[in-house]
Amino acid sequence: MNKTVQINQSVPVKYKVDVCVAGGGPAGVAAAVSAARNGAKVFIGESCGCFGGLGTCGLVPAFCGVGNGKRFLGGSICRKVFDIMQIPSGELEREFSFIDVEKLKCTYDKMIIASNVQYAFEVKMIAVNTENGVVKNAIFADGSDSGLFAVEAKVFIDCTGNGDLAVRAGADYTQGNAKGIPMPSSLCSLWNNVDWDEYKKANVNLFQLLLQAIDDGVFKEPDWHHSGMFPVGNSLAGGNFSHAFGIRANEHQDTSAAWMDLRRKLEEFQYFYNKYVPGFSNAELCMSASLLGVRECRRIIGDYIMTIDDFNARRRFDDEIGQFAYPVDIHPLDATKGEFERFQREFYGNLRYKDGECYGIPYRILIPAKLHNVLTAGRCVSTDQHMAASIRVMPGCFLTGEAAGCAAAMASATANGEVRNISIPVLQNKLGISN
Ligand SMILES: Cc1cc2nc3c(=O)[nH]c(=O)nc-3n(C[C@H](O)[C@H](O)[C@H](O)COP(=O)(O)OP(=O)(O)OC[C@H]3O[C@@H](n4cnc5c(N)ncnc54)[C@H](O)[C@@H]3O)c2cc1C
Known part of the structure; x- marks a missing residue:
């Protein structure tokens, strides 16, 4: 049906901050804590009743890919989560670190509180007001009284997993593989x-x-x-x-x-x-789970699109904000045996690194191409499906979240909040990256 209706109402501005984060999964928590750590006044709005996204409401039972067999790659916020959760260091290297889901919810609560981040649960970002590629405010629907409120900020970070904010602001996106087929969803x-x-x-x-x-x-x-x-x-x-x-x-x-x-x-x-x-x-x-296990939704087109070529080349970048090494983990795209065999060949074979190897993550994949004061983090960053299938695991989301938060705090301190105008060496220095 093509019929439309109009709604016209005034929306109160409830928060005026430097950085607004939409979505409180691993990427969103890392982004909010990192932005606050770097001096920004931050608001984070999450549509569920706790932080953690798929790792809590989605009942995903383990963190994986936090190291490359030689080195911890998750970044300082991931390290903090693991320390509070008392995940033993022997498990940090490569495969799975199991999740006590209630402990993880409380861990994120503590980190948000300790960082003085303003937060709201059961609020869903549903619209943005944008002028010439600059987002002026984001509109949230408030689940507790079905009203709407606005958040004004200098910089916005889309951590919704699905790219909700960036798309509403006008960003382009892709989905699935070359034929448009997405990775399958599950219910943990x-x-x-x-x-x-x-x-x-x-x-x-x-x-x-x-x-x-x-x-x-x-x-x-x-x-x-x-x-x-x-x-x-x-x-x-x-x-x-x-x-x-x-x-x-x-x-x-x-x-x-x-x-x-x-x-x-x-x-x-x-x-x-x-x-x-x-x-x-x-x-x-x-x-x-109370959150559907979505592995892949929209991937926002950024200033750079990471592809399988970058994975195969173990490519490093001048503007990198971290390194990662998790294999390409594209679950079978249909129920055929051929797809299962394709998955096995890739995940256990040719699309898995040797111990110590890694690729770099460039800052440009966090920047939606058409927008000025918006960053993305987590599973909606700018990649093809193969790269998404590596970077999407939670330690990868912590990494992009931490970098986006830090960059957003830096951009919010400038006159126009342009996320391309920050100093990359200063960002890398703050993130502890050595190139
Ligand atoms: C079945 C399954 C198994 C997995 N297994 C593993 C594993 O073993 N190990 C591992 O490390 N990773 C695993 N992953 C991957 C990992 O869990 C996700 O890719 C990761 O959680 C993505 O983090 P994110 O912060 O980008 O998004 P999400 O975790 O999806 O969080 C997004 C958050 O934003 C909120 N939100 C969405 N839209 C809005 C909106 N408009 N306004 C406000 N809030 C909004 C959501 O409620 C959610 O809390 C698995 C994923 C799936 C689906």
């Missing part, structure tokens, strides 16, 4: 009554058990890719599996269908774990 979950000792003792090959269940017809649609269950407590497991393919997370018809599809698939997985997997015979599904 929390399970109780797991006997991890029994599971470890049994030393089973989970993939073989999955193949057996597929042969036995347990699943309506076979899906060979299965990240698995992760120990997030003594008898608790965090589930990260099942896919909804081809979901455009900025289309509510797509996401609404995905929620139901993925909830139904969890019932099948409950049967699989109870009947096939040692240690899980009494496992109960406590809850599925």
Whole structure:
């Protein structure tokens, strides 16, 4: 239907700050704390009731890719999160660091409070007023009384994951691969009554058990890719599996269908774990996540677009704001065996670095090409799908968030808030980057 209606109302300005951050996932928290640390007055608005995004409301059970086997790459805010969470240093190098979700929520609360950041939960950024590429204010819908309010700032940081703010301000974006196919979405979950000792003792090959269940017809649609269950407590497991393919997370018809599809698939997985997997015979599904597991939505077109060529070349940049090394992790794009085999070849083979290797992240991928006082951080930064599939994990989002916050604070101290006019060596120095 093409019919439209107009709304015309005055909106009160509730916050007037130097830096406004929309979205409070790992990128948003890092951006807000970093901007405040660098002297800015900051507001952060988050549409859920806690910070952390997919790592909390999304029940993603682990941080991964925080190091390259030789060195911690997550940046100083990621380090702070790990220190408060008391994640043991032996786990910092390469693969997974498991998440106690309530502890992570409180960790982010403490960091925001300690930084004197003004914050609001259950508020969604829904519009911006922009003049000639300069955002003047952002409009938030307030879930508590269904009113609207405005935030005036000199610089805005889009940490919505989906690029909501930058697109409303006029930025261009891409989605998916060359054919427009996005990475699939998932619905993470929390399970109780797991006997991890029994599971470890049994030393089973989970993939073989999955193949057996597929042969036995347990699943309506076979899906060979299965990240698995992760120990997030003594008898608790965090589930990260099942896919909804081809979901455009900025289309509510797509996401609404995905929620139901993925909830139904969890019932099948409950049967699989109870009947096939040692240690899980009494496992109960406590809850599925309250945020859909969106791996990829819009990627904002920036002053530079990082591509697979940069990954393959281990490219370094004069304006880099960090280094990263997580493999290219494009989950199968459909349920075929061919796509599963493509994923395995890339993730475990040719698109994974050796210990000690890394690529640089240029500041320019945080700057939306058409805008002057806006930065992006997290999974909507300017990349192709391959690079997004590496940089999207939470330590990568902390890195871009920390850099965006620092750069925004610097730009907000200038006359016009232009994010291209800051000194890159000073930014790098503040971030502790040595080129
Ligand atoms: C199923 C799944 C499994 C994953 N597994 C891992 C893993 O094992 N390890 C790992 O490190 N990473 C993993 N990731 C990747 C990682 O969790 C995300 O890419 C990362 O959380 C992205 O961070 P972000 O801050 O950019 O966005 P998000 O985490 O998506 O946070 C965005 C925040 O913005 C809020 N928001 C959105 N729109 C608005 C708006 N308009 N106004 C106000 N607020 C808004 C949202 O509520 C949310 O809190 C996984 C992702 C998925 C989907």
